[in-house]
Amino acid sequence: MFTTDQYHGMLAETVTVNGANGDAIHAYLARPLGAGPFPAVVLIHHMPGWDEFYFEMTRKFAHHGYLAISPDLYCRDAHGAPDDVAAKVRADGGAPDARVVEDVAGAARYVRSLPNASGKVGVIGSCSGGRHTYLAVCQTSEFDAAVDLWGGRVVMRPDELNERTPVAPIDLTKDLSCPLLGLFGAEDRSPTAEQVAQHEAALKEHGKDYEFHMYEGAGHGFFYYHSGMYRQEAAVDGWEKVWAFFAKHLGGPA
Amino acid sequence: MCTMIVEKVSVTGVAKGGGNWFPIARVNVGYDHPFRLPLEHAVTLDFVNEAQGPGARVAVELTPQSAQQLLDTLRDVLEQGAAAEAA
Numbered sequence: 532m533f534t535t536d537q538y539h540g541m542l543a544e545t546v547t548v549n550g551a552n553g554d555a556i557h558a559y560l561a562r563p564l565g566a567g568p569f570p571a572v573v574l575i576h577h578m579p580g581w582d583e584f585y586f587e588m589t590r591k592f593a594h595h596g597y598l599a600i601s602p603d604l605y606c607r608d609a610h611g612a613p614d615d616v617a618a619k620v621r622a623d624g625g626a627p628d629a630r631v632v633e634d635v636a637g638a639a640r641y642v643r644s645l646p647n648a649s650g651k652v653g654v655i656g657s658c659s660g661g662r663h664t665y666l667a668v669c670q671t672s673e674f675d676a677a678v679d680l681w682g683g684r685v686v687m688r689p690d691e692l693n694e695r696t697p698v699a700p701i702d703l704t705k706d707l708s709c710p711l712l713g714l715f716g717a718e719d720r721s722p723t724a725e726q727v728a729q730h731e732a733a734l735k736e737h738g739k740d741y742e743f744h745m746y747e748g749a750g751h752g753f754f755y756y757h758s759g760m761y762r763q764e765a766a767v768d769g770w771e772k773v774w775a776f777f778a779k780h781l782g783g784p785a
Numbered sequence: 786m787c788t789m790i791v792e793k794v795s796v797t798g799v800a801k802g803g804g805n806w807f808p809i810a811r812v813n814v815g816y817d818h819p820f821r822l823p824l825e826h827a828v829t830l831d832f833v834n835e836a837q838g839p840g841a842r843v844a845v846e847l848t849p850q851s852a853q854q855l856l857d858t859l860r861d862v863l864e865q866g867a868a869a870e871a872a
């Protein structure tokens with residue numbers, strides 16, 4: 532819990548990590564100052580790109596006592612204003628799933644190697660990053676806890692599959708390797724409440740450790756305070772659930 | 786990237802953005818999360834010239850109703866233009 536008598540300090544900077552194929556990609560690292568040991572969290576940015584919201588969110592995790600790192604999943608595609616880069620990537624069909632998963636795993640390995648890391652690493656992402664979060668914890672065993680914030684296209688029709696997104700994440704549920712927290716808006720259209728229910732049924736079927744929360748009156752992106760999608764009550768409650776979940780599974784501060 | 790609905794059309798023309806005109810080679814037409822319009826989904830039009838980098842882009846985000854009106858108007862104007870050329 533934040534109290535005014537505590538010492539606070541952090542270092543935040545761009546670093547280079549080895550992602551898919553050993554490629555050097557940029558990542559934004561924010562870490563609390565001190566010997567630790569600190570748990571860590573990898574933040575997977577959303578469709579609008581490696582943007583100011585994710586930089587702020589990365590620092591928010593450091594403020595809460597986590598070594599936080601957010602890799603630039605579009606680093607190989609282009610550099611420029613985040614929305615221009617994201618528009619290009621979207622037009623090109625999006626970042627390939629396999630590359631994203633390995634980039635995220637590389638960020639996890641980097642942050643786990645820091646001398647003040649506890650060894651516990653979580654992962655969180657929103658929108659496309661929520662979907663990527665689920666892929667990462669189904670296709671690697673790098674993580675100890677995962678938070679999917681309204682990830683769309685976890686449930687996919689066969690005609691939506693392609694070279695870049697060859698597998699519907701829901702079909703990987705049996706391989707989910709850590710506890711999962713999911714936060715969703717009842718008015719969201721991607722994922723719809725029905726798709727979230729399908730996802731939950733798959734988790735139950737495979738006996739996975741998960742908790743899902745559906746917020747009435749919220750749609751997609753209800754944490755995004757810079758947009759019309761922001762929903763104050765859902766966002767405040769959702770953040771409390773995120774901190775409690777990571778505290779429980781990563782040993783972070785409550 | 787939650788709908789991933791995007792179509793590309795090659796075009797010949799110019800666009801003005803950032804105070805300068807530049808040639809455009811393509812328009813990317815999408816139906817997905819907008820960057821700025823306060824809607825969950827919007828019709829997005831990116832007039833781009835990839836050869837000049839990702840910043841060579843004029844971005845437009847429209848409500849679906851506005852996009853339909855624009856489409857109807859484009860068709861109407863093209864028909865008027867064709868009639869004028871034929872006269």
